[in-house]
Amino acid sequence: MATVSEYSVMSDQRAIEFQALSFSYGDRQALKDVSFDVGEGELFSLLGPNGSGKTTLFRLLSTLITPQQGALSVFGKDVIDQAQQVRHDLGVVFQSPGVDGKLSVRENLAVQAVLYGLSKADARTRIDEVCGQLGITDRLNDQVDELSGGLRRRVELAKSLLHRPRLLIMDEPTTGLDPSARSDVWNYIRQLQQTTGMTVFMTTHLLEEADHADRIAILHEGELVALDKPEALRSELGGDVIAITASDPEVLLKKLEQHDGLSPRLIDGVIRISGTVNSQLVSDLHTCYHDEVQQISVGKPSLEDVFIARTGHRFWGAS
Amino acid sequence: MASQSTGSSFIQVTQVLAWRELARFFRQRNRVVGAIGTPLFMWLLFGFGLDQSFSVGNSPETETSFLEYYFPGSLVLILMFTAIYTTISVIEDRQAGFLQGVLVAPVSRQDMVAGKVLGGSIIAMIQGMLFLLAALFLDVDWTIVQVVSLVAILFIASMMMTCVGFSFAWKMESTQGFHAIMNLVLMPMWLLSGAFFPVPNLGTGQWTQDVLHWIMKMNPLTHVVSLVRRFLYGSDLLAEGFWEPSLWTSIIVILLATALFYGWALRVCKRRNTGDLK
Numbered sequence: 001m002a003t004v005s006e007y008s009v010m011s012d013q014r015a016i017e018f019q020a021l022s023f024s025y026g027d028r029q030a031l032k033d034v035s036f037d038v039g040e041g042e043l044f045s046l047l048g049p050n051g052s053g054k055t056t057l058f059r060l061l062s063t064l065i066t067p068q069q070g071a072l073s074v075f076g077k078d079v080i081d082q083a084q085q086v087r088h089d090l091g092v093v094f095q096s097p098g099v100d101g102k103l104s105v106r107e108n109l110a111v112q113a114v115l116y117g118l119s120k121a122d123a124r125t126r127i128d129e130v131c132g133q134l135g136i137t138d139r140l141n142d143q144v145d146e147l148s149g150g151l152r153r154r155v156e157l158a159k160s161l162l163h164r165p166r167l168l169i170m171d172e173p174t175t176g177l178d179p180s181a182r183s184d185v186w187n188y189i190r191q192l193q194q195t196t197g198m199t200v201f202m203t204t205h206l207l208e209e210a211d212h213a214d215r216i217a218i219l220h221e222g223e224l225v226a227l228d229k230p231e232a233l234r235s236e237l238g239g240d241v242i243a244i245t246a247s248d249p250e251v252l253l254k255k256l257e258q259h260d261g262l263s264p265r266l267i268d269g270v271i272r273i274s275g276t277v278n279s280q281l282v283s284d285l286h287t288c289y290h291d292e293v294q295q296i297s298v299g300k301p302s303l304e305d306v307f308i309a310r311t312g313h314r315f316w317g318a319s
Numbered sequence: 320m321a322s323q324s325t326g327s328s329f330i331q332v333t334q335v336l337a338w339r340e341l342a343r344f345f346r347q348r349n350r351v352v353g354a355i356g357t358p359l360f361m362w363l364l365f366g367f368g369l370d371q372s373f374s375v376g377n378s379p380e381t382e383t384s385f386l387e388y389y390f391p392g393s394l395v396l397i398l399m400f401t402a403i404y405t406t407i408s409v410i411e412d413r414q415a416g417f418l419q420g421v422l423v424a425p426v427s428r429q430d431m432v433a434g435k436v437l438g439g440s441i442i443a444m445i446q447g448m449l450f451l452l453a454a455l456f457l458d459v460d461w462t463i464v465q466v467v468s469l470v471a472i473l474f475i476a477s478m479m480m481t482c483v484g485f486s487f488a489w490k491m492e493s494t495q496g497f498h499a500i501m502n503l504v505l506m507p508m509w510l511l512s513g514a515f516f517p518v519p520n521l522g523t524g525q526w527t528q529d530v531l532h533w534i535m536k537m538n539p540l541t542h543v544v545s546l547v548r549r550f551l552y553g554s555d556l557l558a559e560g561f562w563e564p565s566l567w568t569s570i571i572v573i574l575l576a577t578a579l580f581y582g583w584a585l586r587v588c589k590r591r592n593t594g595d596l597k
Contacts, residue, residue: 062423087425096416102343114335115424117327159420 013040013075015167015199016061020070023056030056032222033070038201038215040075040166043193045213046203047303049315053222054203055095058171061201062092074167088116091165095172099155101145105136108144109159116163123162130158134188150181157188168192170202174209186212207303207315218307225310230303237274237301237309242282244271245295252292256285268314274301329433332426336434337441344405344442354401355446359453362386362393365515383552387457391547392514394450395540398477399509401446403501405439406484410494428588436481436584443477444470459551468550475573476543480505482580486587512540517561532562539576542569 016038023031030053038044048054059065060072063083072079074086099108106127113123131137134154139147144155153173160168168189174182190212193200202213210216211230218226226233246252249266256264256271264273282298307315327335344350366386373385412418421431448470487500511534518535519528535541546569549555555563564572 062419064419064423084425087423090423092420092423094416094419096414096419098416098420100339100343100417101415102346103339107339107342111335111339112420112424114327114331115421115426117425 014038015040015042015075016201017073017076018057018070019072021057021060021067021072022069023053023060023065024068030222031060034219034222034224035070036217036224036227038199040199041193041197043190043200043212043214044202045210045216046201046219047205047207047210047216047307048203048219049205051221052219054205054219055171056222057219058169058203061169062090062094062171063087088163089166091160091163091168093156093160093168093170093173095175097152097156099144099152099159102143104141104143105131105147105155105158106140108155109162112159112162118163126162126164127158130161133192134158148181150177150184153177153181153185154188157185161192164196165198167199167201170200172203172205174204174206182209207307210303216303218303218310220307220311220313226306233303233306234301237305239275239301240278240298241301241305242273242285243295243297243299244273244285244293245269246271246289246292247294248292252289255289265308265312267308267312270314272305272308274305274309327426329430332430333433333437336421336431337438340405340408340435340438341442343408344438350404351446354404355397355450358393358396358400359450361396362389362453365389387552389515390454390457391544391551392509392512394447394473394547395476395512395514395544396509397450398443398447398473399480399505401443402439402477402480402484403497403505405442406435406481406488407494407497409435409485409488410491410497413492429585432485432581432584432588435485436478436581439481439484440474440478443481444474447473447477454551457551460553465550465553469547472543472546472550472573475577476540479539479543479573479577479580482577482584485584486580489584489587489590508538508540511535512538513544514540517556517559518563520560520562536562536564539572542572542576545569546573 014037018034018036021031021034022029034053034057046054046057056065060067060079061074063079063086066080075089077085077089079086100111103111109127109131110123113126118126127140128137131140134157136151136154136158139151139155144152147155157173160170170189173189174185177185186209189200189202192198204210213230215227215229216233217224228236244252249269249271253264253266253271256262256273261275262273263275264271266272279298282296286293286296304315307313363386366384366389369385369389373388409418412421422428451469451473483505487504488497491497491500511531513535518541519532521529521532523529542564545555545564546566549566549569557563
């Protein structure tokens with residue numbers, strides 16, 4: 001599968017090393033022999049549909065659960081043997097909101113500061129700094145329950161950034177946010193990574209989000225199926241992608257397979273043709289199979305095409 | 320554990336987590352009222368309702384009204400209800416994600432247990448002290464020693480029950496499961512504590528009374544109720560022909576039980592909960 005490529009390490013220091021990690025919940029194997037590295041300073045996205053094992057990987061990284069097989073280290077420190085040191089380096093944003101609704105923003109942050117061992121003075125400065133950057137200074141005295149989803153996410157981010165972590169990890173941080181709040185979060189994360197050099201690792205099931213990252217890893221059924229820069233993964237497929245929906249896709253597929261140089265694939269009822277695609281081909285196909293074709297479209301290969309090429313499945317399953 | 324970062328001390332972490340429990344509890348007014356309201360209502364209802372049919376004393380001079388008899392038990396019930404409400408927050412914290420945040424912070428789980436238990440105990444103690452105000456209307460001669468002793472007993476008993484609640488709550492994924500535990504374990508424990516009826520003596524000739532005697536004797540709550548009664552009224556029920564533990568037995572029993580249940584809470588929290596893995 002995906003080996004450590006030339007892109008894998010952007011600096012000498014490795015922020016995260018996953019080494020042959022496997023994890024099972026009883027009989028169900030959630031992760032199968034996953035190995036890859038994240039370089040220091042990278043903005044890294046772990047992409048995978050629900051149930052692909054990405055949340056398990058995240059929990060292992062967060063030190064909430066410990067590896068059963070294989071090893072996992074953060075800045076060279078093992079998550080089992082040096083858990084406390086690893087925890088100091090980590091800023092964690094879970095998928096479920098970890099802020100306390102009954103407390104004010106400031107109180108939430110003050111509790112966090114004590115948990116991470118900040119002195120009183122340091123805590124005060126950091127609360128002001130982080131809230132200023134996130135634009136929630138005027139909300140410091142509001143009870144968290146009264147805030148909107150987007151603002152609550154920002155409080156959560158503020159909380160995880162308070163102790164200046166070297167590595168920020170987030171599990172689907174934009175889930176449940178509207179598009180504008182989502183892009184807010186993204187802009188902030190990007191800016192933070194660029195100004196502080198902090199490493200960012202996040203999971204997502206949104207294909208368009210993964211595109212923002214420096215590098216992405218794709219998990220499918222517990223296995224690593226792709227690991228590269230988003231554009232590198234896409235260019236691997238070459239050219240454009242044609243998607244055809246037909247009244248009887250099986251029959252049409254047979255006919256298309258007769259043509260030389262075409263490698264059509266039927267995935268969940270949609271015929272997809274990648275490789276050397278041009279507009280002539282599209283109009284030829286449309287003319288030839290006019291009666292059978294219901295819809296024909298051309299597009300740049302998306303991460304979904306990458307996913308399909310690697311797994312033979314559609315990202316979202318049969319729709 | 321050599322950590323480069325300064326790190327908070329056990330006391331700082333415990334303090335801040337306990338403070339959070341207090342802030343959360345007293346900001347949810349329905350909880351404050353719920354934990355104190357039901358026992359207060361029951362105390363008045365049973366106290367006045369059963370007054371005619373119940374008598375503990377053999378002679379008119381020593382006779383206790385049911386309102387008086389039932390007061391220590393009601394006080395313990397408030398501690399129990401409050402301890403339950405505060406430890407349910409373990410389940411809520413887990414569902415909300417706050418708990419996971421604490422678990423991945425560079426603090427030990429012992430600090431977390433200490434914070435939870437201390438917070439819960441203080442809350443229960445405060446609620447108990449509020450209810451104690453009702454005792455001003457009872458026939459009690461108040462002294463400073465008596466009040467201090469009562470508050471100390473309230474605190475130890477609160478801690479004992481918070482530890483029990485915590486240990487159950489840690490394993491639970493839903494608050495519904497917790498209510499089942501409450502009905503199956505905690506309520507019977509309370510009913511068999513001498514709160515509602517005194518502990519019968521051995522040798523009454525009825526085996527049911529003997530069984531009841533032994534069960535109630537083993538119940539640490541019996542010793543809490545007995546201590547409260549002792550300090551409140553300055554007398555015990557031995558003279559009335561019922562069993563009552565001695566002062567020092569009770570003190571040793573509740574201290575040992577609290578230590579034991581605290582140890583249980585510390586053990587239990589090392590275990591992973593399946594709720595973290597959904």
